Amino acid sequence: MRATLIYGAGDVRVEEVPDPELREPTDAIVRVVRSCVCGSDLWPYASRPATSEGGRIGHEFLGVVEEVGSEVSGLAAGDLVVAPFVWADNTCDFCSEGLQTSCRHGGGWGQDGVDGGQGEAVRVPQASGTLVKLPVGEDSELLPSLLTLSDVFPTGHHCAVTAGVDERTSVTVIGDGAVGLCAVLAAKRLGAERIVLMGRHAARTDLGREFGATDVVPERGEEGIAQVRDLTGGDGTHRVLECVGTKPALEMALGVIREGGAVSRVGVPQYEEGPMGVAEMFFRNITLTGGVAPARAYIEELLPDVLEGEVRPGRVFDRTVGLDEVPIGYREMADREALKVLVEP
Amino acid sequence: MRATLIYGAGDVRVEEVPDPELREPTDAIVRVVRSCVCGSDLWPYASRPATSEGGRIGHEFLGVVEEVGSEVSGLAAGDLVVAPFVWADNTCDFCSEGLQTSCRHGGGWGQDGVDGGQGEAVRVPQASGTLVKLPVGEDSELLPSLLTLSDVFPTGHHCAVTAGVDERTSVTVIGDGAVGLCAVLAAKRLGAERIVLMGRHAARTDLGREFGATDVVPERGEEGIAQVRDLTGGDGTHRVLECVGTKPALEMALGVIREGGAVSRVGVPQYEEGPMGVAEMFFRNITLTGGVAPARAYIEELLPDVLEGEVRPGRVFDRTVGLDEVPIGYREMADREALKVLVEP
Structure with a gap:
C-alpha cells in the first residue's frame, strides 16, 4: 500500500x-x-x-x-x-x-x-x-x-473542559489554527457567552466568529494583552485556552488571565521552562492545566x-x-x- | 504601643x-x-x-x-x-x-x-x-x-482544595513545616486515605503522622522521588501539596505526581521560572495550581x-x-x- x-x-x-x-x-x-x-x-x-x-x-x-x-x-x-x-x-x-x-x-x-x-x-x-x-x-x-x-475537536474540548469553561466564565482562545477554532466551538458548546479569539488570519478568525467568538484580537504580545484587558474591564478572562504551544503564546495567556483563573494548554509546548513565579501565577492564584488530549x-x-x-x-x-x-x-x-x-x- | x-x-x-x-x-x-x-x-x-x-x-x-x-x-x-x-x-x-x-x-x-x-x-x-x-x-x-x-490551616486547606483532594485520591505533602502539617490535616479532613509526608525532621513528621500521614519519606531529590514511587506502585500520587516554595521542592512535586494529577503550591515560590515542558507536564496532563490562600x-x-x-x-x-x-x-x-x-x- x-x-x-x-x-x-x-x-x-x-x-x-x-x-x-x-x-x-x-x-x-x-x-x-x-x-x-x-x-x-x-x-x-x-x-x-x-x-x-x-x-x-x-x-x-x-x-x-x-x-x-x-x-x-x-x-x-x-x-x-x-x-x-x-x-x-x-x-x-x-x-x-x-x-x-x-x-x-x-x-x-x-x-x-x-x-x-x-x-x-x-x-x-x-x-x-x-x-x-x-x-x-x-x-x-x-x-x-x-x-x-x-x-482537533476533542483537543479543543479538552482545553475548554480542563480550564473549567462554563456559562459563567469568560474565555480567551489563543491561536486561530484548527485547534484554536475547535476550542472556540467547544467553549461555545459548554455555554461560554464571551469568547475572545486572538488570531490574525482574517479568514480563520471569521470562521472563529461563526464558531462563537464574540471578539477578535489580531494584536500580539503586550499590545494583544492590552486589547483583551480593555475588552474585559482591565481584568482579563476567567479562562484562557492556549492552542499554539510557543512561549510567546504562553506569556500572552498569563497576560490575559484573570486572577483566580485557569490557563489550559493544548498546543504542544515548544519550551522547557516557563514563568511560574510569585507575580505571574502565585499571588494571582493562576492554575495551569491541559495537556495532550x-x-x-x-x-x-x-x-x-x-x-x-x-x-x-x-x-x-x-x-x-x-x-x-x-x-x-x-x-x-x-x-x-x-x-x-x-x-x- | x-x-x-x-x-x-x-x-x-x-x-x-x-x-x-x-x-x-x-x-x-x-x-x-x-x-x-x-x-x-x-x-x-x-x-x-x-x-x-x-x-x-x-x-x-x-x-x-x-x-x-x-x-x-x-x-x-x-x-x-x-x-x-x-x-x-x-x-x-x-x-x-x-x-x-x-x-x-x-x-x-x-x-x-x-x-x-x-x-x-x-x-x-x-x-x-x-x-x-x-x-x-x-x-x-x-x-x-x-x-x-x-x-496556616486555611493555607494547607487551600492547597488540598485546589489540588482536588478527596476520598478517592492519594496525596503527597512536601514539607514538614507548619503549612505542610496543616496540609496533611486538611487532606485527611477531606477524606484522603493515603497521605505521604516528605520531611526529615522526626518531631515534625511524628506530628504529621498524628495529623493523618500514612507514610513518611525523609529522603529528598531523586531518592525521595524513588521512595514515593515505590510506595505507589511506580505511579506517584494523584495530588501533590507543595508546601515549601523552593525549586527543588517543585521538582520533587513533579517527580512524584501521577499522570493526570495536580500539583498545588502554597509555599511562596523562590523562583521565577520552572519546568512546564512536554515531558514534565504536557504529555502527562499535569495541572499546576494553588497560590496565596x-x-x-x-x-x-x-x-x-x-x-x-x-x-x-x-x-x-x-x-x-x-x-x-x-x-x-x-x-x-x-x-x-x-x-x-x-x-x-
Missing part, C-alpha cells in the same frame, strides 16, 4: 510500504477513508533532522474495518470507525479515569511498527478500545466533521452533536488532497496557505 | 510605635491576644536588604475588638476575632468568588500605614469584611488552634471543626514567647529549633 513518510524537515514522501496485517489478536485492519494533516505534524516538518530511513506519520483517520483479530469485540468488517490520535485499551485504570493518553497498554500511531494515519490502511492495536463506530456510510457529508473527532474519552460525548449538525468542526478543512498530494498539503499548511488539509486516499 | 519591625536580614526588633487609631469609618482597632511567626516571615528574615527605617511585620493574629468605625457592622467592642492574613472587604466580585487575596479594596498587614500582626494592637481596615468573630473567651485553650485560622474564604468552614476539637492545628506551635522575645522566636524558627512560634503580647 501507499503511506506517508517523513525523512526530515520539509521532506515528506508518499511511498510503497508493506500492507498491514493482523499481528495481535487485539488488532484490526482499517482501510483509511479520510485522514488529514495536523498542526502538530508541522513541528517535525519544521525541524526533524534528516534521516536516510523515513518515519511513518499521521495520527488522524477514519475508515472501514477490513479484518479483526480473534479477541476484538464490538467491531466487524464493514464498520465505519474513527480512531483517536493515540491507541489505548480503554480498560486500564488510566483509561477508566478518562486519560487514554496515559493508557498502560497504549501508544502512538507511526511508531514501533504501528502504521501512521496518512496512508491507505492501518493496523490498529487494541482495536476494541481504540476505535469508535460511526453510524453513517462512507459517503456521508459528515465525514470531515467526524474526522475531527480524531484529534485524551480524545478517546470525549468521542461518545461529542459524536451526537456532530451527527445532528449542532456543531460543524469539519469546517476547519479548507483544502482536500489525494494521498499522493500529501507533501503538497504539508507545504501549504506550513506556509499558512491552508488552515487544515483533508486527505482522501 | 510596642510592635515588631524588621530592619533587614536577621534584624528584627520590638519597638515603641504610635498607638493605632481609627482612620476610616470601616476600620476597627483590635488588641492582639495571640500572634505568631510565619514560615513566610523567614524569607525577609533571610534576605531583606538592611534599611535604616524598619518595616512592620506579622500577618497572623487574633484579638479583642476595642473600637469600631461608624460604618462597621456585625462587630462590637469586646468581641474576640481572628484576622486572615490579608484584609478584604469581603463583598467585591473577587471576594464573592472566594478570592479575598485579590480583593479590589484589600491589602496586606504591615504595609501602607497598616499595622503588622506582631504587636500589641492593630488598626484593621475593612473590619466588617476582614474579621471573623470567635465564640470563645480570650482564656480559651483553643486559642492556638483558632489562631491557625489566620493563615484566601484564608478568609475558608474560616467559617473550618471553624466548627476547631471549636469541636475535631482538628487541632494549634499543635504546630511548639514554642511560646512574649512580644519582647519575638526576635528570639525568629531566630529559633530560622534555625529550625522551633516549628512555629506563638506570641503572647
Whole structure:
C-alpha cells in the first residue's frame, strides 16, 4: 500500500510500504477513508533532522474495518470507525479515569511498527478500545466533521473542559489554527457567552466568529494583552485556552488571565521552562492545566452533536488532497496557505 | 504601643510605635491576644536588604475588638476575632468568588500605614469584611488552634482544595513545616486515605503522622522521588501539596505526581521560572495550581471543626514567647529549633 513518510524537515514522501496485517489478536485492519494533516505534524516538518530511513506519520483517520483479530469485540468488517490520535485499551485504570493518553497498554500511531494515519490502511492495536463506530456510510457529508473527532475537536474540548469553561466564565482562545477554532466551538458548546479569539488570519478568525467568538484580537504580545484587558474591564478572562504551544503564546495567556483563573494548554509546548513565579501565577492564584488530549474519552460525548449538525468542526478543512498530494498539503499548511488539509486516499 | 519591625536580614526588633487609631469609618482597632511567626516571615528574615527605617511585620493574629468605625457592622467592642492574613472587604466580585487575596479594596498587614500582626494592637481596615468573630473567651485553650485560622490551616486547606483532594485520591505533602502539617490535616479532613509526608525532621513528621500521614519519606531529590514511587506502585500520587516554595521542592512535586494529577503550591515560590515542558507536564496532563490562600474564604468552614476539637492545628506551635522575645522566636524558627512560634503580647 501507499503511506506517508517523513525523512526530515520539509521532506515528506508518499511511498510503497508493506500492507498491514493482523499481528495481535487485539488488532484490526482499517482501510483509511479520510485522514488529514495536523498542526502538530508541522513541528517535525519544521525541524526533524534528516534521516536516510523515513518515519511513518499521521495520527488522524477514519475508515472501514477490513479484518479483526480473534479477541476484538464490538467491531466487524464493514464498520465505519474513527480512531483517536493515540491507541489505548480503554480498560486500564488510566483509561477508566478518562486519560487514554496515559493508557498502560497504549501508544502512538507511526511508531514501533504501528502504521501512521496518512496512508491507505492501518493496523490498529487494541482495536476494541481504540476505535469508535460511526453510524453513517462512507459517503456521508459528515465525514470531515467526524474526522475531527480524531484529534482537533476533542483537543479543543479538552482545553475548554480542563480550564473549567462554563456559562459563567469568560474565555480567551489563543491561536486561530484548527485547534484554536475547535476550542472556540467547544467553549461555545459548554455555554461560554464571551469568547475572545486572538488570531490574525482574517479568514480563520471569521470562521472563529461563526464558531462563537464574540471578539477578535489580531494584536500580539503586550499590545494583544492590552486589547483583551480593555475588552474585559482591565481584568482579563476567567479562562484562557492556549492552542499554539510557543512561549510567546504562553506569556500572552498569563497576560490575559484573570486572577483566580485557569490557563489550559493544548498546543504542544515548544519550551522547557516557563514563568511560574510569585507575580505571574502565585499571588494571582493562576492554575495551569491541559495537556495532550485524551480524545478517546470525549468521542461518545461529542459524536451526537456532530451527527445532528449542532456543531460543524469539519469546517476547519479548507483544502482536500489525494494521498499522493500529501507533501503538497504539508507545504501549504506550513506556509499558512491552508488552515487544515483533508486527505482522501 | 510596642510592635515588631524588621530592619533587614536577621534584624528584627520590638519597638515603641504610635498607638493605632481609627482612620476610616470601616476600620476597627483590635488588641492582639495571640500572634505568631510565619514560615513566610523567614524569607525577609533571610534576605531583606538592611534599611535604616524598619518595616512592620506579622500577618497572623487574633484579638479583642476595642473600637469600631461608624460604618462597621456585625462587630462590637469586646468581641474576640481572628484576622486572615490579608484584609478584604469581603463583598467585591473577587471576594464573592472566594478570592479575598485579590480583593479590589484589600491589602496586606504591615504595609501602607497598616499595622503588622506582631504587636500589641492593630488598626484593621475593612473590619466588617476582614474579621471573623470567635465564640470563645480570650482564656480559651483553643486559642492556638483558632489562631491557625489566620493563615496556616486555611493555607494547607487551600492547597488540598485546589489540588482536588478527596476520598478517592492519594496525596503527597512536601514539607514538614507548619503549612505542610496543616496540609496533611486538611487532606485527611477531606477524606484522603493515603497521605505521604516528605520531611526529615522526626518531631515534625511524628506530628504529621498524628495529623493523618500514612507514610513518611525523609529522603529528598531523586531518592525521595524513588521512595514515593515505590510506595505507589511506580505511579506517584494523584495530588501533590507543595508546601515549601523552593525549586527543588517543585521538582520533587513533579517527580512524584501521577499522570493526570495536580500539583498545588502554597509555599511562596523562590523562583521565577520552572519546568512546564512536554515531558514534565504536557504529555502527562499535569495541572499546576494553588497560590496565596484566601484564608478568609475558608474560616467559617473550618471553624466548627476547631471549636469541636475535631482538628487541632494549634499543635504546630511548639514554642511560646512574649512580644519582647519575638526576635528570639525568629531566630529559633530560622534555625529550625522551633516549628512555629506563638506570641503572647
